[in-house]
Amino acid sequence: MRHPSEEPLSAALRHAQQYLSTSHPVAATATLSELRAKIHLPLNEESLDPTQVIDDLVRSVEGGLHDSAGPRFFGWVIGGSLPAALAADWLTSVWDQNAALYACAPAAAIVEEASGAWLKQLLRLPSSVSFALVTGCQMAHVTCLMAARHAVLARKQWNVERDGLTGAPSIRILTSSEKHGTIVRAVQMLGLGANSIVALPVDDHGRLRADALEAALATSPDQPTIVVLQAGDLNIGAFDDFSSLIPIAKKFGAWVHIDGAFGLWANASPKLRHLLNGAEDADSWSTDGHKWLNVPYDCGYAFVADREAHRASLSYAASYITYDDTARDQVNWNPEWSRRGRGFATYAALRQLGVNGVADLIDRTCDHTRTLVLGMGSLPGAEVLGVPQINQGLVRFLDPHDPEDPARNDAFTDRILADVLAAGDAFFTGTTWHGQRAMRVSVCNWQTSAADVELVIASVTRTLHAARLTP
Numbered sequence: 001m002r003h004p005s006e007e008p009l010s011a012a013l014r015h016a017q018q019y020l021s022t023s024h025p026v027a028a029t030a031t032l033s034e035l036r037a038k039i040h041l042p043l044n045e046e047s048l049d050p051t052q053v054i055d056d057l058v059r060s061v062e063g064g065l066h067d068s069a070g071p072r073f074f075g076w077v078i079g080g081s082l083p084a085a086l087a088a089d090w091l092t093s094v095w096d097q098n099a100a101l102y103a104c105a106p107a108a109a110i111v112e113e114a115s116g117a118w119l120k121q122l123l124r125l126p127s128s129v130s131f132a133l134v135t136g137c138q139m140a141h142v143t144c145l146m147a148a149r150h151a152v153l154a155r156k157q158w159n160v161e162r163d164g165l166t167g168a169p170s171i172r173i174l175t176s177s178e179k180h181g182t183i184v185r186a187v188q189m190l191g192l193g194a195n196s197i198v199a200l201p202v203d204d205h206g207r208l209r210a211d212a213l214e215a216a217l218a219t220s221p222d223q224p225t226i227v228v229l230q231a232g233d234l235n236i237g238a239f240d241d242f243s244s245l246i247p248i249a250k251k252f253g254a255w256v257h258i259d260g261a262f263g264l265w266a267n268a269s270p271k272l273r274h275l276l277n278g279a280e281d282a283d284s285w286s287t288d289g290h291k292w293l294n295v296p297y298d299c300g301y302a303f304v305a306d307r308e309a310h311r312a313s314l315s316y317a318a319s320y321i322t323y324d325d326t327a328r329d330q331v332n333w334n335p336e337w338s339r340r341g342r343g344f345a346t347y348a349a350l351r352q353l354g355v356n357g358v359a360d361l362i363d364r365t366c367d368h369t370r371t372l373v374l375g376m377g378s379l380p381g382a383e384v385l386g387v388p389q390i391n392q393g394l395v396r397f398l399d400p401h402d403p404e405d406p407a408r409n410d411a412f413t414d415r416i417l418a419d420v421l422a423a424g425d426a427f428f429t430g431t432t433w434h435g436q437r438a439m440r441v442s443v444c445n446w447q448t449s450a451a452d453v454e455l456v457i458a459s460v461t462r463t464l465h466a467a468r469l470t471p
């Protein structure tokens with residue numbers, strides 16, 4: 001007898017194959033009201049045939065999907081899905097394991113154990129560090145900073161899990177002006193308040209200044225302190241100078257956390273790992289699988305050097321739970337309780353690529369970024385705002401009629417961004433960096449080829465030429 005899920009799954013496979021084998025506009029074409037009209041249906045009173053539900057779903061979202069899994073999507077920091085990871089992600093839902101405990105999902109627990117060990121090897125983190133597979137870098141920060149909060153308060157004889165934050169010694173967060181917004185949100189979620197963050201100045205390369213860090217630490221040397229450093233900022237891919245900053249932070253007893261949402265992957269490339277010199281001496285590290293590793297959403301990784309602090313900040317013993325003394329119960333390391341077996345997709349991605357395949361993916365996407373940034377930046381009226389050292393770069397476009405006017409250059413850059421999107425060959429997003437509007441170039445997708453890069457430069461050349469003639 002056929003299982004009732006077989007037919008809708010076959011329909012899903014047909015739709016998936018059709019989707020993957022067709023080329024799509026880089027950006028969604030349907031408007032907000034069109035999507036609402038198609039998707040906001042009255043909830044049906046009676047049950048529907050599951051295959052019809054799937055066919056209808058595919059029709060309803062038509063025109064509302066960006067080609068963000070495709071090879072010419074360079075907006076934000078978006079990865080695609082490696083074939084093995086995508087297929088494993090499907091199976092994750094078929095198997096529908098509750099990956100909270102070994103007892104509840106044995107294979108899922110062991111797959112996470114193995115994935116954690118491989119990730120530490122690739123990211124060149126000490127093999128003793130604890131880890132958690134979470135939804136993304138945002139929750140990786142929360143996980144790591146929970147451990148940090150535990151440790152810096154424990155040193156002041158304060159038990160934050162038991163006594164909360166009311167009356168606790170105040171914690172400060174020292175970081176750079178280039179920090180990502182997820183750091184602020186993590187600090188807010190932990191009840192430390194955004195005002196506990198001190199944003200320190202950076203040098204000309206976007207790196208936190210050592211003198212500024214040392215001076216800030218010295219203003220209150222006994223205060224519980226977390227220093228948040230960055231491996232790869234999303235504008236120019238700046239890496240803090242870990243080998244000089246971490247010893248300064250350690251001298252004052254601070255906890256050091258590294259936001260390496262994508263930049264931590266530079267450690268998987270022999271050509272790039274010098275950017276992370278000294279990073280292994282931090283106390284915690286966050287990164288993503290759904291960006292540069294090309295695992296489907298949602299997939300982030302947290303790593304903590306002080307296993308006890310990590311575990312103490314999260315573990316909880318309930319009488320109805322079957323804990324395991326020998327295997328790894330994920331609930332002791334993750335902020336969630338019930339959760340999908342998200343290790344399967346990571347395990348499959350790492351096996352598909354292997355050590356050399358990951359290095360090749362990182363190097364290849366960096367080469368493409370450089371070619372795109374230098375290619376577009378050398379067009380008449382274009383300017384490179386920093387040669388990419390990894391897979392992030394910035395280009396801006398000058399108004400042909402008044403290239404000395406900053407406001408007109410900002411407006412012209414925004415116009416080029418809109419015109420490039422309308423041309424439909426590539427998806428870029430904008431940013432304001434050092435007071436100037438710029439096009440961000442971010443290449444994370446395993447599928448992006450040299451031919452894609454050539455096609456995009458040709459398309460931007462045409463768009464820019466037309467815009468310069470018709471301002």
Ligand SMILES: Cc1ncc(COP(=O)(O)O)c(C=O)c1O
Binds near residue numbers: 077135137180259
């Ligand atoms: C440097 C940095 N940190 C953190 C994040 C947040 O990652 P996620 O969206 O996976 O939570 C991003 C996302 O682009 C990022 O670039």
